[in-house]
Amino acid sequence: MNAEPIIDARGVRTHFGGVEVLRGVDLAVGRGEVLAIVGASGSGKTTLLRAFNYLTPFTHGEVHIAGHRLKPGMSERADAGLLRRVRTRVGMVFQHFHLFPHLTALRNVTEAPQRVLGLASAHAQARAHALLERVGLAAHVHAYPQTLSGGQQQRVAIARALAMEPDVLLLDEPTSALDPRLVGEVLAVIADLAAGGQTMVIVTHEIAFARRVAHRVVVFDAGLIVECGTPAEVLERPRMAATRSLLAMD
């Protein structure tokens, strides 16, 4: 692991209306690290993840990410250039995939490299074919998203994010919207990425998966990090009540 963290969040706070969703979060993620964030629903995990690429703005604190600094009060219009530079380096995978329904799997993957990075069409296509093959979808490159299963769609979404060759990949509950039968194929792809050294932050409810794949596990409760350590420390010898109740549910 590199000494310089790829993400360094300090004192991040935000609220929706009168409710404080993040109440002062400090978190650093090193290069090459796989970090799992677990916690009860509504504890603020997803909000923190979305604060990392500023899809959800925060009101206090700061986030250093991929060599840039995000701060409260930025806007999509006024800070468009900075946000674009951050997001070009930070990939995101959504719970509900959000594939572009009017484009084939291949075009979903080539669109941003071509239009944002300026890759030549042939180059972008070669990269997309390789990635789709890596996630096991070589046979479906010309399929439209609606014709694919949820698991297949999520794997296209992972390939789409990877095509930008991001410094860090943010995954927001990537298997929560899936039929239980399809969870395994997606987790296998993520485990493969972890083995390949891809830096990742994964918000997940799959405790067993976190234990197996993550270098470090962070437990969230009511907008705060309550426990942090290796899977062995946190998941085998939990110190906090919140962690224990989470493990009891698993």
Added chain:
Amino acid sequence: MTRRLLCVFTRALALVALTCTLTRAADDGLAGMRARGTLRWGGDIQGGEPYAFQDPHDSSRLLGFEVEIADALARRLGVRAEFVQNDWSTLIPSLERGDFDVVMNGLEVTAARRQRVAFSRPYYAFSETLVVRRDETSLHSLDDLHGRRAGTLAGSFGFDLLRATAGVEVVLYEGVEEPYIDLEQRRLDAVVLDNIIADRYGLVRPTLQAGGTVGEGTYAIAVRPRDRALLLAVDAALAGMIRDGELRTILTRWSLWNERQEQLTASLPPTSEHTPAATPSPAQGLLFLRAAGFTVLISTLAMGLAVAGGLLLSVARRYGGTVLRIAATTYIEIFRGTPVLLQLYVLYYGLAPLLTLSAFTAAVVGLGMNYAAYEAELYRAGLQAVPIGQTEAALSLGMSRSLALRRIVLPQALRIALPGIANDFIALLKDSSLVSVITVVELTKQMTITAVDVRSWVWPGLLCAGLYLALSYPLSRLARRLERRLLPVPV
């Protein structure tokens, strides 16, 4: 279901047929008029002063020399005169339908009209005045108009004259002011209309002058041919008005008395006029096709403009700053909230002093600007229907907001809007008939012109309807095909 519909339809048809029969039976000319106690006379107050027009100080009252003649006639026939408003170009069909007993509204006696209606003795002798701009010195007769654009009223004597002249491009109007406005704006080289109109609406303009007199004729009262008794009674009453000088008094009061009227009233039998014959020809089918082509051309260009404008407006309204948003909303409310007919008038005639558009350009721009407002709302609904996650996914890949809009959100929004767009195109195809008010001869206008020529609304009407269907049906098929192709999976 279909059978029930068919049944309802058949009954409705039978009812209409019955009503028609009843109307015809009750419609026994003179007797009917006496029984009612009113002489119903048809005219168009849009023809304006001095024929029959609304009193500017009391809109419930009519003024005009024809109003006074009608009152005098009715008095002599022992009844009351009752005016019935009707578009000038359809006065004769309405007379045949029985909407009124007689027509008196500057109706020139022509051979074509004589085949459909019976005319009384004339009550006014007019001359046909060629009006040109003051800087124009070479136009004095109809033959001088070769290769030029000349305006007149649809279905008028002037139209017959111009049509019988070789090489003239004829432009048709519904109102009496508009041809002279266009002459001043150089959209026309000359206007050929009755001297009453020319004197009051054309020659009062300082930039215009009379180029010459190109024909003469008479106004008479039109009666259905089978109402012989009514015709005789009207003729007798008119003769009485001429003998005791009442007609002269009325015409003098309206400054219409001149030598021509002296001669007219001196020779009692109706004079024979210069009347070019209407020539129904097989070439009329070609005219229809040409007009249909114009309808397609105008609709397509206007739709292109509407789609582009609608896109800009909807994006401005959804993503723009405060100023842009308010501007777009104002535009949409104004263009959606006022009649397209009014917008066409304002664009073509109202703005003429500032901006001289050709009729064709004005038609395309007018329809396009109007439909842009509707398209904008359609696309806005489409934009709103695209999930926010699509924008977030695009932004998270480093796309700029405009790139995300162009490549990800708009294509999906347009797909959602596509059925509505096809609908609007079909509606526009039919609304394009409105541009006839600014002198463009498209399909519907061609139909009314031909109907007057061939003295029947049946086959021109059917042909016109058939052509519209032939245009719109493939369009709706195409829309369905596109929808299927653009949505990869039928939902």
